[in-house]
Amino acid sequence: MRNIRILVRNIRDGFKNVFRNISLSFASISCITVTLIIVAAAIVGSWNVENFADMIKDDFTIVAFVKNDATEEDKAKIKEELEKIRNVESIDFISKKDIMEEMKQESDTFNSVMSSWGESENPLDDTYQIRVKEDEKISKTAERIKSIDKIEKVSYGEGMVDNMLSIFSIVKNILIVIVVALVIVTAFLIVNTIKITIFSRQEEIEIKRLVGASNFSIKQPFVIEGLIIGLLGSIIPIIVTIYGYSYLYEKTGGKMFSQFIKLVKPFPFSIYISLILLAIGVLVGMYGSNKAVRKYLKI
Amino acid sequence: MEFIKITDVEKVYKTGVTAIYGLNLRIKKGDFAFIIGASGSGKSTLMKMLYREEKPTRGEILIGGVNVGKLRNRKVYKLRRKLGIVFQDFKLLPKLTVFENVAFALEMYGYPKYEIRQKTLKALELVGLKEKAKNFPHELSGGEQQRVSIARAIVNSPKLLICDEPTGNLDPDTSLEIMKVLEVINDLGTTIIVVTHDRDIVNQMKKRVILLDKGRLKKDYEKGTYDKNEKH
Numbered sequence: 001m002r003n004i005r006i007l008v009r010n011i012r013d014g015f016k017n018v019f020r021n022i023s024l025s026f027a028s029i030s031c032i033t034v035t036l037i038i039v040a041a042a043i044v045g046s047w048n049v050e051n052f053a054d055m056i057k058d059d060f061t062i063v064a065f066v067k068n069d070a071t072e073e074d075k076a077k078i079k080e081e082l083e084k085i086r087n088v089e090s091i092d093f094i095s096k097k098d099i100m101e102e103m104k105q106e107s108d109t110f111n112s113v114m115s116s117w118g119e120s121e122n123p124l125d126d127t128y129q130i131r132v133k134e135d136e137k138i139s140k141t142a143e144r145i146k147s148i149d150k151i152e153k154v155s156y157g158e159g160m161v162d163n164m165l166s167i168f169s170i171v172k173n174i175l176i177v178i179v180v181a182l183v184i185v186t187a188f189l190i191v192n193t194i195k196i197t198i199f200s201r202q203e204e205i206e207i208k209r210l211v212g213a214s215n216f217s218i219k220q221p222f223v224i225e226g227l228i229i230g231l232l233g234s235i236i237p238i239i240v241t242i243y244g245y246s247y248l249y250e251k252t253g254g255k256m257f258s259q260f261i262k263l264v265k266p267f268p269f270s271i272y273i274s275l276i277l278l279a280i281g282v283l284v285g286m287y288g289s290n291k292a293v294r295k296y297l298k299i
Numbered sequence: 300m301e302f303i304k305i306t307d308v309e310k311v312y313k314t315g316v317t318a319i320y321g322l323n324l325r326i327k328k329g330d331f332a333f334i335i336g337a338s339g340s341g342k343s344t345l346m347k348m349l350y351r352e353e354k355p356t357r358g359e360i361l362i363g364g365v366n367v368g369k370l371r372n373r374k375v376y377k378l379r380r381k382l383g384i385v386f387q388d389f390k391l392l393p394k395l396t397v398f399e400n401v402a403f404a405l406e407m408y409g410y411p412k413y414e415i416r417q418k419t420l421k422a423l424e425l426v427g428l429k430e431k432a433k434n435f436p437h438e439l440s441g442g443e444q445q446r447v448s449i450a451r452a453i454v455n456s457p458k459l460l461i462c463d464e465p466t467g468n469l470d471p472d473t474s475l476e477i478m479k480v481l482e483v484i485n486d487l488g489t490t491i492i493v494v495t496h497d498r499d500i501v502n503q504m505k506k507r508v509i510l511l512d513k514g515r516l517k518k519d520y521e522k523g524t525y526d527k528n529e530k531h
Contacts, residue, residue: 003409
């Protein structure tokens, strides 16, 4: 009961102080706002890159073409060999007959040509479609599959896939560094801004200490003040994220640059980002004021 | 009954200056004691050690059985809640009314509203300022402001009231008025220690007088006066 009363009073005081020192609070709030908007853009970017990378990765398969003269025994042996490779996740055998049927259904031209082929005249190859566990090792795995006897050739979109993967991870890492750096810089700015507000209230803190207020109860209103500043600072970034992103999504029809790069759907994606922004804003505000007030307490 | 027991206390500041040398002092419960001495005699240091703003370098200070010097910084507030402190410069918050300034301490402890009101009004009545509860500090005279700070110090019924030059900023008549207030509080059972320079007051009050000189206890009179022959 006692602690609740203190908490209620400190929340009231926190609000009072934010608005009493509105010009300084405004400095902190706008500082958080600007940072969070940039952070939001960075998160939206890296999340989309990640999403797109995942989508492509799902399509990563090695197609191994079996030589046309391979016997059933050879094929069984190939399968055995494939199963021995550690990076292999799944193996699908698609016979040349299946491929032919599939192609026949795709177009009438194929259908009329292929229907004339006899059983042994099918020029297509039997294939194994192999999914790998670790995409980064896809080229090595492909090399190994190629060395298996009676494998004609192996295809996995070689150079392009490798390049794309490394570009993705670079882009993602850069964005993460930007986000972390911004959050640190903001925390630092907030600490200093709040220090200025606290400086003018040094006497109040001193008197509180002398009349027997615990450090915790002296700190609490300041930390709540930081929380409120963080809360107010994240309002605009959240609005910008929710409306801005769904506007972008609608404007582009959910696709970026080409048909292949699909954007993450705005819902619930933008809600997640809003929550992240809110959390960053509140934590940075609380951390900043906690750090600033500690200086004036003997702990 | 010995309420404050100071045994062999020495205080050396980080700068290397020794403020108190081997001090032994006993103060009984319900005592009213003046501590006098020239600037630099260690009075303020002694006061600061009593409310644990400073720690003794050596020796032991017991207040009501609690070893003050051994208190951790985090726990100091527990000691401060049991004693009242009055300063020369009042230390009132200018943006709060008289009532709020006194209630302030109780709010920090989380008392319920009606209890805060009751205790605050009682303390203000004791110092004779109930009518000015809604005024702000700058609307009061110096003596009245000091009475507010006394009300704040006694609002939680402390066992010990420490006054560091409470009349330093006040004229002689007002000073005497403050002393009368302190005497009333003392009669109610609170132990009071007053640090002062004010010769007239000490002579008029005829209370215990403890004289410090260059960090050492020089004289301790039971019902003392400010000896004119002493150099201060």
